Amino acid sequence: xxxxxxxxxxxxxxxxYLGCTVPVRALQYEISARKVAERIGIQLADVxxxxxxxxxxxxxxxxxxxxxxxxxxxxxEKQGLPICTLCSAxxxxxxxxxxxxxxxxxxxxxINEDLSQWLGLRYEGGVRVNHFMRILHQEVGRKRxxxxxxxxxxxxxxxxxxxxxxxxxxxIYGKAEDPENPKSLDELIEAAGARSLQYEDKLACCxxxxxxxxxxxxxxxxxxKLEHIRAEQADAMILFCPFCSIMYESNQRKIxxxxxxxxxxxxxxYPQLLGLAMGMExxxxxxxxxxxxxxxxxxxxxxxxx
Amino acid sequence: xxxxxxxDPNFKLIIAAEPGGENIKKCFSCGTCTAGCPVRxxxxxxxxRKIIRMALLGMKKEVLSSQFIWxxxxxxxxxxxxxxxxxxxxxxxxxxxxxxxxxxxPPAMKTQLDLLSSFGRLLEITDFxxxxxxxxxxxxxxxxxxxxxxxxxxxxxxx
Numbered sequence: 001x002x003x004x005x006x007x008x009x010x011x012x013x014x015x016x017y018l019g020c021t022v023p024v025r026a027l028q029y030e031i032s033a034r035k036v037a038e039r040i041g042i043q044l045a046d047v048x049x050x051x052x053x054x055x056x057x058x059x060x061x062x063x064x065x066x067x068x069x070x071x072x073x074x075x076x077e078k079q080g081l082p083i084c085t086l087c088s089a090x091x092x093x094x095x096x097x098x099x100x101x102x103x104x105x106x107x108x109x110x111i112n113e114d115l116s117q118w119l120g121l122r123y124e125g126g127v128r129v130n131h132f133m134r135i136l137h138q139e140v141g142r143k144r145x146x147x148x149x150x151x152x153x154x155x156x157x158x159x160x161x162x163x164x165x166x167x168x169x170x171x172i173y174g175k176a177e178d179p180e181n182p183k184s185l186d187e188l189i190e191a192a193g194a195r196s197l198q199y200e201d202k203l204a205c206c207x208x209x210x211x212x213x214x215x216x217x218x219x220x221x222x223x224x225k226l227e228h229i230r231a232e233q234a235d236a237m238i239l240f241c242p243f244c245s246i247m248y249e250s251n252q253r254k255i256x257x258x259x260x261x262x263x264x265x266x267x268x269x270y271p272q273l274l275g276l277a278m279g280m281e282x283x284x285x286x287x288x289x290x291x292x293x294x295x296x297x298x299x300x301x302x303x304x305x306x
Numbered sequence: 307x308x309x310x311x312x313x314d315p316n317f318k319l320i321i322a323a324e325p326g327g328e329n330i331k332k333c334f335s336c337g338t339c340t341a342g343c344p345v346r347x348x349x350x351x352x353x354x355r356k357i358i359r360m361a362l363l364g365m366k367k368e369v370l371s372s373q374f375i376w377x378x379x380x381x382x383x384x385x386x387x388x389x390x391x392x393x394x395x396x397x398x399x400x401x402x403x404x405x406x407x408x409x410x411x412p413p414a415m416k417t418q419l420d421l422l423s424s425f426g427r428l429l430e431i432t433d434f435x436x437x438x439x440x441x442x443x444x445x446x447x448x449x450x451x452x453x454x455x456x457x458x459x460x461x462x463x464x465x
Binding site: 021034049056058063119209210 | 453
């Protein structure tokens with residue numbers, strides 16, 4: 001097959017949807033995602049007016065949730081580009097609302113009546129929503145990614161964490177991946193040259209969904225996984241949802257304090273790992289913002305390979 | 307103990323009429339949801355099979371006023387495994403939507419509503435965030451939007 005010429009035409013174009021958590025509590029995810037996207041040729045546009053995706057009020061009022069999601073989708077539709085999300089909950093929330101609005105004409109009309117009357121917006125249902133990781137895995141592909149690898153990560157063994165909303169409910173993702181046996185993150189880790197570990201309860205939820213309601217329950221859920229990952233002596237946990245990162249990284253110290261155990265497990269967003277593999281400097285990938293310093297991990301990265 | 311006089315046989319119909327609650331009557335109480343539930347793994351206060359059974363029996367007040375309906379982490383594990391397609395996380399949301407209408411909004415959720423109403427986001431974008439973005443060469447974000455406040459007002463969720 002002929003290779004596409006690099007440089008001029010971008011590989012693909014998306015609007016980057018940040019959501020609430022990334023810009024305030026996981027800036028390193030945004031920084032590293034933009035860096036690797038640029039290297040690969042994914043062009044990312046921005047809509048500064050985007051708000052919360054609506055996920056937090058699904059439990060409070062379904063219709064208000066749909067309106068919040070539809071507002072964002074309407075703003076994206078004006079730009080004529082698909083949405084790329086970094087947060088898995090945002091991806092789920094926007095995808096689910098999108099399905100509902102696209103499939104139910106009566107609902108769509110009701111939403112548009114309210115959107116136009118209250119906010120001067122309309123949503124016709126034409127926006128595609130995808131997760132950054134799925135774009136890497138399905139559109140860019142492992143082969144193209146490994147071609148960009150410049151540093152040797154082969155002495156790294158890392159624990160992949162898929163989280164929940166990236167694969168589930170599978171009904172809205174068109175069975176893109178088996179939710180009981182997902183492989184994309186493992187494959188992307190290997191494409192970056194590191195070793196992907198298997199561990200107990202690999203698919204378990206981080207607990208983030210109940211953090212606001214019951215911190216103790218949420219932290220207990222997160223701790224179980226930290227235990228299982230420690231048992232495999234992982235150099236780091238690799239994930240791609242900012243809320244999962246809050247549970248495992250931001251709250252790691254708290255979990256350590258209350259349980260008297262020590263984990264010191266670095267938690268990296270996948271684009272940070274990929275950026276290292278592409279030969280980028282840790283600072284370029286926002287590593288200074290990682291609460292658990294990945295010092296030992298960085299020593300294992302062989303930055304100059306032949 | 308259940309007092310049959312206090313049961314509301316219409317409760318399951320009210321739930322089934324709510325978006326997400328449509329499949330509640332399909333539940334045959336197999337317990338697959340509870341067996342794979344990561345919240346149940348760390349606390350026995352949350353038990354989806356029990357909640358669904360209580361709802362089907364018509365224990366309206368007990369269900370709507372309870373804290374346990376708010377402990378679903380929305381991981382969708384049960385959604386994938388349920389042999390009857392009860393769509394439990396969506397069912398839990400349907401029950402919670404009804405609970406909110408009946409006046410049972412937990413304080414933690416009220417706080418989230420207030421934040422969304424004030425900033426259009428759960429976490430405020432202040433000058434500090436935009437300053438950090440500038441330093442990192444990232445495009446600036448709009449700090450506030452009135453749109454979400456309008457949506458929440460018009461749907462009766464904030465005053």
